[in-house]
Amino acid sequence: MTVAAEILEAPEVSDGFLKASAFFAEHHVAEAMPEAHWHDHVELNLLLSGGMTYLFNGRRVPLAENQVYCFWAAIPHQVIAVEKPKNGKVELVCVYVPFADFLALSIGDGFKSAVMGGRILTLPKMDAIDPLLFRRWAGEWQSADEAHEQILRDEVRLRVKRLAMDALPAVPIEAEAPEGEAEPQHLTADRRMIDRVQKMTTFINAQFGNPIQVEDVAKVGGLHPTNATVAFKKVLGMSIAQYLRRQRLSQAMMMLVDTDMAIIEIAFACGYGSLSRFYDAFQRHMGKTPRDYRMQFRK
Incomplete structure (x- = not known):
């Protein structure tokens, strides 16, 4: 499997953290x-x-x-x-x-x-x-x-x-904080690794609508693709492919609710190569089609 194919075909993992209706x-x-x-x-x-x-x-x-x-x-x-x-x-x-x-x-x-x-x-x-x-x-x-x-x-x-x-x-902490800044207690990864992952996620957040390869992401973080994958997993607990897919899905959810764009336009805007690929990924995570998801907010 090529690196590009890994980004496209990696299975989506759903948290199951809470039911959508939980309040x-x-x-x-x-x-x-x-x-x-x-x-x-x-x-x-x-x-x-x-x-x-x-x-x-x-x-x-x-x-x-x-x-x-x-x-x-x-x-x-x-x-x-x-x-x-x-x-x-x-x-x-x-x-x-x-x-x-x-x-x-x-x-x-x-x-x-x-x-x-x-x-x-x-x-x-x-x-x-x-x-x-x-x-x-x-x-x-x-x-x-x-x-x-x-x-x-x-x-x-x-x-x-x-x-x-x-x-x-809220004001975020920018990457590469000044030297000498005190480390918070119980940090899950070292600051330098978090800085690199932050640069990589910023790149993905800006480019998720385009074809992205692991090499592209790793280059932004100044890492070899293998090391970039390890750093991503260490900091975020997921692969680069999973993070990219989650960003695409969350953006699609927002666009389905907040715009009148055609579903096929949303699919391509969010980086899906075809409408069928978008429907498959969305339904696997949400348990419903993009159309049904949109309609539940328009009743």
Whole structure:
């Protein structure tokens, strides 16, 4: 098999992390993840203690304590480092909003487009009510009946609408940080390797609509193709081929919902060589055709 064929034909691996209809909050101790994952939700995160760094869409994004962050979890993301407080635990509340519920909210298109375009959004300053609110959601969701859950879902929707009024993009850490910068605790890979993978994912994110070979990606990272593959797997927990396919699928999901482009146009814009190849990849991951996926948001 040629390298080019590997990119085109590598099987798609689905996370099965959450059902698409799941709408809930959970409180847990954050730890570095061995690999990236994705699921079709808009996620709200709030750190109750400590610090954390995501590798999100191929870029490192640090999260600060007691600050709300919002992102589309269909984009591969991974906790690569945590900074423990004195009590030794990084406590995190995650709220999972089904993508259909997010799209149904009456909020500005600019906010929706920013989320779907692969940005982590946050507020310019902390809101003192958020830590209390997120703790309550995570605690009450565990034993709530349906009527109570509906109230919790409504509260989350209102919080997203308020967030949309003032949100700004979170600032990522650029590749090749200055010498002497302190390493976060529990880093899953060394900084230089993460820098190289970040350069490679930035290239894939910009070029996913075109034919891409492993050699092209490796060259951007300054590595031999074999070493590039090892680095990618070490940092992201997936191959270059799998990351490329996930980027193409997440972009296609966004375009199906957010544009009126013909499905065949979306297929070619996202780098699929034929409509049948697009349908096969999309249905394997989503469990439905691109047309059915689009129609569920237009009822």
